[in-house]
Amino acid sequence: MPAKVDRxxxxxxxxxxxxxxxxxxxxxxxxxxxxEEAKRCIGCPKRxxxxxxxVEVDIPSFVKLxxxxxxxxxxRKIKEKNSLPAxxxxxxxxxxxxxxxxxxxxxxxxxxxxALERFAADYERASSTRAASEPAxxxxxxxxxxxxxxxxxxLTCAADLAKMGYSVVLFESLHSTGGVLRYGIPEFRxxxxxxxxxxxxxxxxxxxxxxxxxxGKTVSVDELFRDGFDAIFLGTGAGLPHFLGIPGENxxxxxxxxxxxxxxxxxxxxxxxxxxxxxxxxxxxxxxxAGNVAMDAARTALRLGAEKVSIVYRRSRAEMxxxxxxxxxxxxxxxxxxxxxxxxxxxxxxxxxxxxxxCIRMELGEPDESGRRRPVPVPGSEFVIDIDxxxxxxxxxxxxxxxxxxxxxxxxxxxxxIVNEETGETSVPGVFAGGDIVTGSxxxxxxxxxxxxxxxxxxxxxxxKRERSE
Amino acid sequence: MHRIIKREELAPKIKLFVVxxxxxxxxxxxxxxxxxxxxxxxxxxxxxxxxxxxxxxxITMVFQEVGKSTCELGTLEEGDSILDIxxxxxxxxxxxxxxxxxxxxxxxxxxxxxxxAKAFHELGTxxxxxxxAQTKDMLIxxxxxxxxxxxxxYSTDDGSFGYHGFVTGLLRDLLAGGLRPDEVVAxxxxxMMRATxxxxxxxxxxxxxxxxxxxxxxxxxxxxxRVTVDGKTMFSCVEGPAFDGHKxxxxxxxxxxxxxxxxxxxxxxRYKAHAEGCKCRRK
Numbered sequence: 001m002p003a004k005v006d007r008x009x010x011x012x013x014x015x016x017x018x019x020x021x022x023x024x025x026x027x028x029x030x031x032x033x034x035x036e037e038a039k040r041c042i043g044c045p046k047r048x049x050x051x052x053x054x055v056e057v058d059i060p061s062f063v064k065l066x067x068x069x070x071x072x073x074x075x076r077k078i079k080e081k082n083s084l085p086a087x088x089x090x091x092x093x094x095x096x097x098x099x100x101x102x103x104x105x106x107x108x109x110x111x112x113x114x115a116l117e118r119f120a121a122d123y124e125r126a127s128s129t130r131a132a133s134e135p136a137x138x139x140x141x142x143x144x145x146x147x148x149x150x151x152x153x154x155l156t157c158a159a160d161l162a163k164m165g166y167s168v169v170l171f172e173s174l175h176s177t178g179g180v181l182r183y184g185i186p187e188f189r190x191x192x193x194x195x196x197x198x199x200x201x202x203x204x205x206x207x208x209x210x211x212x213x214x215x216g217k218t219v220s221v222d223e224l225f226r227d228g229f230d231a232i233f234l235g236t237g238a239g240l241p242h243f244l245g246i247p248g249e250n251x252x253x254x255x256x257x258x259x260x261x262x263x264x265x266x267x268x269x270x271x272x273x274x275x276x277x278x279x280x281x282x283x284x285x286x287x288x289x290a291g292n293v294a295m296d297a298a299r300t301a302l303r304l305g306a307e308k309v310s311i312v313y314r315r316s317r318a319e320m321x322x323x324x325x326x327x328x329x330x331x332x333x334x335x336x337x338x339x340x341x342x343x344x345x346x347x348x349x350x351x352x353x354x355x356x357x358x359c360i361r362m363e364l365g366e367p368d369e370s371g372r373r374r375p376v377p378v379p380g381s382e383f384v385i386d387i388d389x390x391x392x393x394x395x396x397x398x399x400x401x402x403x404x405x406x407x408x409x410x411x412x413x414x415x416x417x418i419v420n421e422e423t424g425e426t427s428v429p430g431v432f433a434g435g436d437i438v439t440g441s442x443x444x445x446x447x448x449x450x451x452x453x454x455x456x457x458x459x460x461x462x463x464x465k466r467e468r469s470e
Numbered sequence: 471m472h473r474i475i476k477r478e479e480l481a482p483k484i485k486l487f488v489v490x491x492x493x494x495x496x497x498x499x500x501x502x503x504x505x506x507x508x509x510x511x512x513x514x515x516x517x518x519x520x521x522x523x524x525x526x527x528x529i530t531m532v533f534q535e536v537g538k539s540t541c542e543l544g545t546l547e548e549g550d551s552i553l554d555i556x557x558x559x560x561x562x563x564x565x566x567x568x569x570x571x572x573x574x575x576x577x578x579x580x581x582x583x584x585x586x587a588k589a590f591h592e593l594g595t596x597x598x599x600x601x602x603a604q605t606k607d608m609l610i611x612x613x614x615x616x617x618x619x620x621x622x623x624y625s626t627d628d629g630s631f632g633y634h635g636f637v638t639g640l641l642r643d644l645l646a647g648g649l650r651p652d653e654v655v656a657x658x659x660x661x662m663m664r665a666t667x668x669x670x671x672x673x674x675x676x677x678x679x680x681x682x683x684x685x686x687x688x689x690x691x692x693x694x695x696r697v698t699v700d701g702k703t704m705f706s707c708v709e710g711p712a713f714d715g716h717k718x719x720x721x722x723x724x725x726x727x728x729x730x731x732x733x734x735x736x737x738x739x740r741y742k743a744h745a746e747g748c749k750c751r752r753k
Contacts, residue, residue: 173689175507175514175554183691212556214689218493239691243703250696250703250722252729259692267514267686273740276513276539277686278733352725401690401708 007109008037015332019302022187022270025329026090029112031071034119038067040104041111048101049113054449055088055156057081059098059113066116075124078117083159083205084152084198084448086125087181089118090190092445093323125197140167140206143230143462147171147207148215148402151179152444153235153435155202156451157458162205164459169229170207173214176266179237180436181444183266184258186296188303189326192265216402221431230465231430231458234417235451238436240397244288248346249392253282253354257289257297257393264300282388285309286357288343289393290320295327297391298335306389309335314342314362314375338385340364342377346390356384398437406431416440424454425461432458471551472506475528480610481603483535484578485544486520492527494519494557500565500585501680501712504529504557505688508546512553513539516685516707518582518657519558529557532581532610538737559688560711563678567593568652573619574600574641574666576658580611582680583657588618596620598644598651602637602658606630638665645673653678656715660724667715679715681706684729697723 011027012018018025029037041063049059057078065074078085094100094114102110142165147158150172158170176182178195203209213219215236224232241256243249260279263269267277281304287297290313298309311330313320316339320327331337340362347356361381364373398416403409410418410427417426417433424432434450436442476488494504503518521530535541546552563586571590575583580601591597599619603609604627616622624632625640633640641654654677656666663679670677683695683706690708697706698719704710 173556174687175556183687212554213493214556214559217558218497218556241691241693243693243696250698250726252725256693259686259694262686262692268511272733273737275511276737278730278737280730280733352722352728399690 004108005036005040007040007112008033008115010112010115015334018188019299019333022303024191025188028122029115029119031119031123034066034071034116035069037112038063038116041067042103044103046103048103049098049111052098052101054097054445055082055452057098057117062120063111063113063116066120071120071123072127074120078120079201082448083156083202085117086121086194087152087190087198088445088448089114089116089121090194091181091185092117093443095324097445125194140165142166142459143466144169144228145231145233145458145462146215146224146229147233147235149173149179149235149237149435149437150177150199150209150211151181151235151237151435151447153237153437153447153451153454154179154233155199156448157233157235157434157455158207158451159202159205160452160455161458162202162207164455166459166462168207170202170209171213171215171219172209172211174266175211177209177211179235180239183262184293184296186261186265186300187270188299189296214401216405221402221406225430230462231432233424233451233454233458234402234426234431234433234437235435235447236399236402236437237447238396238398238441240399240415241392242395242397243392244343244394246343246345248348248354251346251348251354252352253280253388254346254390254392257287257293257391258396260297260391261293261300264304270300270304279304280389281306282354283307284387285389285391286312286338286343286385286387287391287393288312289395290315290322290327291393291395292322292326294391294393295322295330295335297393298330299333301389301391302333302335310338310385310387311335312338312341312343312357312359312385314340315372316340316364319372340375342375343390344382347384354388354390355386357387357390358382358384396436396441398440403437414440420457422453423457423460424450425457430461432461471553472555473551474546474548477546477548480532481608483544484532484608484610485535486530486532486581487546488528488530489552489555490527491529491555491557492524494555495522495524495527495529498522498524498529498558499562500589501560501563502558503560503688503711504531504555505559505685506531506552507554508539508543509553514686514688515539515543516559516682516688518680518711520581520584522585532578534578537734538741541738541741556688560707561709563589563712565589565593568595570596570598570649570651572598572600572641572644572649572651572654573615574602574637574654574656574658575615576602576637576656576662577604577608578610579658579662579680580615583655584611584614584618586655587615591618591620598649599623600625600637600640600644602626602640602662603631604628636665637662638669641666642669645669645675651675656680660720660727663715664720664724667718667720671716677715678712679718680711681713681718681723682711683707683723684727697726
């Protein structure tokens with residue numbers, strides 16, 4: 001092995017090209033590069049990367065398999081713990097998880113674990129060996145579980161339970177599965193064909209999927225128990241959009257990031273009029289917020305033809321919650337960053353359309369409860385920016401519809417479900433929860449980790465129930 | 471998939487479908503709506519449940535062909551299927567026995583008002599219905615409204631049937647004549663609901679309207695349907711679609727309804743230019 005090989009960069013579409021299409025930006029490693037990158041792993045005995053993975057993937061083993069050219073075996077090794085590797089390889093924040101703990105990272109750059117995970121998953125998907133490798137569908141003898149919400153938490157919980165022998169029905173309120181993977185993350189970051197394939201894998205484990213079913217409305221939690229489900233997992237996510245609460249937010253041309261992205265991603269409005277759902281984007285767009293969702297909205301607006309797109313954020317660069325990779329992608333594509341800037345009101349014309357946004361400059365003061373320095377307005381620094389579209393990407397709260405329909409379900413201050421973190425149990429016996437509905441808006445992988453914990457909790461609960469009744 | 475088991479042409483460009491949707495039928499209450507998507511390229515279209523039959527497992531929908539999606543929906547025949555239907559959505563009406571309720575319906579709004587009138591009537595409330603349409607041909611749900619109302623009065627814009635003028639004229643006459651209902655329910659086009667609220671405000675009569683804001687998911691996740699009620703932003707898909715009409719900011723909502731006019735026009739022109747043409751127009 002060469003003494004020192006630099007981390008292999010991820011090949012990407014040229015920024016000038018990619019802002020004119022919705023194809024995936026990151027292109028993935030070719031096989032030879034993947035092997036070279038995998039060989040960088042020194043196989044250190046402490047395996048710190050594994051502890052950094054919320055779903056406990058055996059990272060050194062799958063990396064070693066790639067280094068040996070055993071790509072399909074590598075994908076199967078990942079799938080022992082993670083049912084959605086092609087998704088995680090793309091959207092996990094590896095830089096704060098597995099890769100942050102990589103021994104190589106102490107002196108140089110860590111092994112590109114995310115890129116390798118993606119490579120293995122994509123290779124297996126493209127190869128014809130997959131059908132033979134699919135596990136037999138679950139017998140269902142262990143019990144019946146209803147999983148509500150087909151996002152990352154629900155898919156993981158359902159897959160794990162099916163592998164344990166449970167009969168699982170996965171309920172989804174939208175017409176299509178995947179939750180935020182479908183409606184939130186754009187095609188250019190996570191192609192929907194990949195979501196389809198990963199959902200197909202979960203189905204192949206024996207999970208039955210019922211779309212267009214809003215549990216709490218179409219069928220109640222009580223009815224599910226009456227229908228013979230032994231336990232219910234709530235993975236309904238955090239999809240309730242925040243607005244800033246400033247004047248002018250109901251003007252035409254103001255979107256929540258959820259509306260903007262749902263139109264484009266779920267409804268494929270970027271292909272209007274081939275697809276029937278419209279989307280309108282103006283000449284100058286301000287996206288308020290600086291998380292991954294804000295970057296997704298800004299980059300979508302560019303691809304839909306906006307001339308200028310600005311991220312408007314009240315703190316400074318160091319506090320931006322988005323992944324560095326996404327910030328860099330947005331910058332490469334020409335998104336402008338207006339930092340230490342806070343909107344005060346949206347200005348409209350006589351017909352009710354956005355014509356500008358008044359902002360105020362901010363400076364950083366003492367640290368707040370989040371540990372970040374609190375932004376404070378600079379008196380008299382108000383100014384107006386010329387925009388015709390504003391997208392509010394300032395966060396989401398847990399979806400209230402279902403959880404408020406369950407009597408006795410203990411909720412936190414933000415409408416989040418309170419659970420026992422070791423088991424996912426809620427205050428209602430037999431009802432478990434995990435993912436953004438518990439934590440508020442977080443990451444795909446954290447939701448998957450919670451789905452995994454709840455699957456174990458549900459297994460334990462059903463076993464105990466059966467033992468008692470025997 | 472949801473099979474259309476009955477299709478009826480109620481008036482020019484107004485159609486009724488009875489569709490298989492057993493779970494929705496079992497849970498539907500007056501005021502609930504649902505969202506449908508015709509096919510893989512389709513929009514999510516919100517429509518109020520005009521009737522439901524839990525025994526048969528069906529729901530009834532009535533729609534007017536105004537844009538590309540509703541025109542295309544109108545081409546479906548009995549036996550055809552709708553790809554996706556989700557519901558029941560929204561907050562159902564809190565319907566209890568009152569002395570007198572006036573149901574004011576404009577155009578195709580008579581279909582969503584019917585289940586409310588029926589529910590009030592079944593509880594023993596005196597129901598006076600005022601049904602307005604542009605012309606006699608466009609008056610629909612006449613028999614249905616008559617069976618669930620103690621009195622029905624009609625108006626047409628052109629005077630071809632009943633009172634000559636807007637339905638709000640009928641309402642004004644009733645209230646000016648001394649009638650003081652416990653509640654007015656108004657469902658129809660936004661200008662008609664706004665005009666109704668103006669009349670009832672003069673007489674101090676509580677008025678409930680049902681808003682047909684532009685929606686995407688219909689489950690509270692996008693905020694497209696937000697409306698200002700009593701100075702606060704509400705999502706009509708979750709907190710509505712029924713609101714106290716005297717507190718609704720109609721000007722803002724009417725502006726918001728024009729958000730995608732240019733796109734809707736483009737889609738309609740493109741649809742009309744398509745080789746098949748719009749079947750609903752040929753009829």
